[in-house]
Amino acid sequence: LAKTTQPISMDSYEGQEVNITCSHNNIATNDYITWYQQFPSQGPRFIIQGYKTKVTNEVASLFIPADRKSSTLSLPRVSLSDTAVYYCLRRALTFGSGTRLQVQP
Amino acid sequence: GAGVSQSPSNKVTEKGKDVELRCDPISGHTALYWYRQSLGQGLEFLIYFQGNSAPDKSGLPSDRFSAERTGGSVSTLTIQRTQQEDSAVYLCASSLAGVNNEQFFGPGTRLTVL
Numbered sequence: 769l770a771k772t773t774q775p776i777s778m779d780s781y782e783g784q785e786v787n788i789t790c791s792h793n794n795i796a797t798n799d800y801i802t803w804y805q806q807f808p809s810q811g812p813r814f815i816i817q818g819y820k821t822k823v824t825n826e827v828a829s830l831f832i833p834a835d836r837k838s839s840t841l842s843l844p845r846v847s848l849s850d851t852a853v854y855y856c857l858r859r860a861l862t863f864g865s866g867t868r869l870q871v872q873p
Numbered sequence: 874g875a876g877v878s879q880s881p882s883n884k885v886t887e888k889g890k891d892v893e894l895r896c897d898p899i900s901g902h903t904a905l906y907w908y909r910q911s912l913g914q915g916l917e918f919l920i921y922f923q924g925n926s927a928p929d930k931s932g933l934p935s936d937r938f939s940a941e942r943t944g945g946s947v948s949t950l951t952i953q954r955t956q957q958e959d960s961a962v963y964l965c966a967s968s969l970a971g972v973n974n975e976q977f978f979g980p981g982t983r984l985t986v987l
Contacts, residue, residue, distance in 0.1 A: 800973045811877075811964050811978025812916065855915065860972030861906070861932070863916035 772856045777868040786843045788867050790856030793837050801832055801839045802857045806866070812855060816841070846871045875899065877979035879965050885985045886955055894950040894982045898967030905948050906966040906976060907940055916964065922948065923971065955986045 773791040780786045792801070800819055804812035816823055818830040818839070829842040843850055846869075853866040878897045886892050898905050907919040918932035922942045933939070937955075942948040952959055962983050966976040 802973075804976075811966065811981055812976075813978070814975040817973075817975070860976070861918040861921060861929075863908070863918070865915040 771862065772858050772864055774854075774856050774864070774867045776865065777870070779870050779872065780846055781872050782847055783845050786846050786850070786869060786871075788841045788843075788854055788856075788869070789838055790841070790858075791838050792856070792858040795836050795858050799858045801830065801836075802860065803828070803830065803841045804855045804857070804863070806853045806855065812863070815854075843869075848873065877965055877967050877977050879963075879979040879982050881982060882980065883983045883985075885987065887987050888957060889954055891951065891953045892955055892984065894952075894963050894965075894984070896948045896950070896965030896967075896979060898946065898948070898965070899977055900946075901969070902967035902977070903945065903970045904968040904972070904974065904976075905942055906968075907948070907950050908964045908966070909961040910964060910981075911961045919950070919963075921972070952984075955984075957986050960984055960986045 800817055802817040803815040805815050806812040816825055816828050816830045818832050820832045820836055823830045831840045848871050851871045853868050855863045855866040880895045903924045905922040908916040910916050920940045921929040937953045940950045962981040964978055964981045966978045968974040968976045
């Protein structure tokens, strides 16, 4: 199964850096790691994708170690508007249950 | 430009009725996906269309569910003889090509089966 394991929920405060780690032990050679963000009553929105090492965009960074069995999404200086569910995919189509991030003032 | 659109936004039906949900993907996107999301849960893959290839139907939960994509654009998801457990938000997404490309999601159709 193309499943990933990530924490069910996380809490943080405004201005902090948040790191969400995802485990994907059985990752295949041609699998990419993709993260999506979902706000209530909306469809998911693409955040970032990577294959290995580090990828950074204007929203987040993605760290993937050499063995690719895990990945970490890093959100710098979160704000209240980053409160959402974050999904880690090792293969498209398999969203799993996601991590519910709650950012408090 | 226009994003993915879905209609209706809400649908209430009675158990045993058939329903059709529509998805208009982003123009030029060759891949189209259907998911469903029950309250408080993650997304469950239903079906995936890529160009002219045979669709990946591996996520359809039963033979009451079917989908088609006409002319490589608009898609319709049909649920026959609806059951209460079919109540969920049905999300459609499209991407330029292939499953590793960024998926753009529509707002979803909230289906309630009474």
